[in-house]
Amino acid sequence: MSVWKKLITAVKGGANEAAEAIADSQALRILDQEIREAKEELRRSDQSLTQIMAKRKLAEQKSNSLKDSMSEYEGHAIKASEQGNQQLALDCAQKVADIRAQMDTEQQYVEQFQKSEQMLRQNISQAKNNLRRMEQQVDMVKATESVQKAQTAVSSRHVGANSKMKTAAESLNRIQDRQKERQAQLEAASELAADESGDELEKRLKAAGISGGASSANDELARILGK
Numbered sequence: 001m002s003v004w005k006k007l008i009t010a011v012k013g014g015a016n017e018a019a020e021a022i023a024d025s026q027a028l029r030i031l032d033q034e035i036r037e038a039k040e041e042l043r044r045s046d047q048s049l050t051q052i053m054a055k056r057k058l059a060e061q062k063s064n065s066l067k068d069s070m071s072e073y074e075g076h077a078i079k080a081s082e083q084g085n086q087q088l089a090l091d092c093a094q095k096v097a098d099i100r101a102q103m104d105t106e107q108q109y110v111e112q113f114q115k116s117e118q119m120l121r122q123n124i125s126q127a128k129n130n131l132r133r134m135e136q137q138v139d140m141v142k143a144t145e146s147v148q149k150a151q152t153a154v155s156s157r158h159v160g161a162n163s164k165m166k167t168a169a170e171s172l173n174r175i176q177d178r179q180k181e182r183q184a185q186l187e188a189a190s191e192l193a194a195d196e197s198g199d200e201l202e203k204r205l206k207a208a209g210i211s212g213g214a215s216s217a218n219d220e221l222a223r224i225l226g227k
Contacts, residue, residue, distance in 0.1 A: 028141065032138070035135060035138070038131050039131065042128060045120065045123075045124050045127070049121065052113055052117050055109075055113055056109075056110060056117060059109040062106050063107050066099050066106060067103055069099050070099040070103060073092045073095045073096045077089045077090075077092035077093045077096065
């Protein structure tokens, strides 16, 4: 593969990574929006469930009321029959039949509302559980993303700090080298100055024990007596 093809491949790879990063960030925003919309739909579902429960209770109350009324007219039919008023007893019996039909209809409504309520409760509960799991996963993804970004930043700073420390150490070495060189130059200049003044020669004679040392008492006495 030529260098140009490698460069094109690298550029494409970088572009794909950038596109994927943008798509991932957009995906999180989309998930957040969908979660908000799902919560709103669940809120409406709860309202619908409340309405169905209210209608079921009203149907139960009406059914119970009709049951009480049917019992009442059954009692009237019995009393009318006991009194020998057969027509009144038949009218009461017909009223009981009409009430029974209404009660059966209301009881069907109650059963339908109960089924709808039970099904809606299950669906809402399942939807809430799914939504809760989705929120947990999104929160985990966001937390992991934040941690990884922090780790990347710390790693980058660590690499940068190491690079700076390396540069600083190199500068320190250069300064120390310059100081050593300057010290050597100062010592060389001092030696040259000593040579020019003759001090160096005296030092060398003293070191060799040839001259420059302090005269002993015997030497001094010999000199005096010699005079």
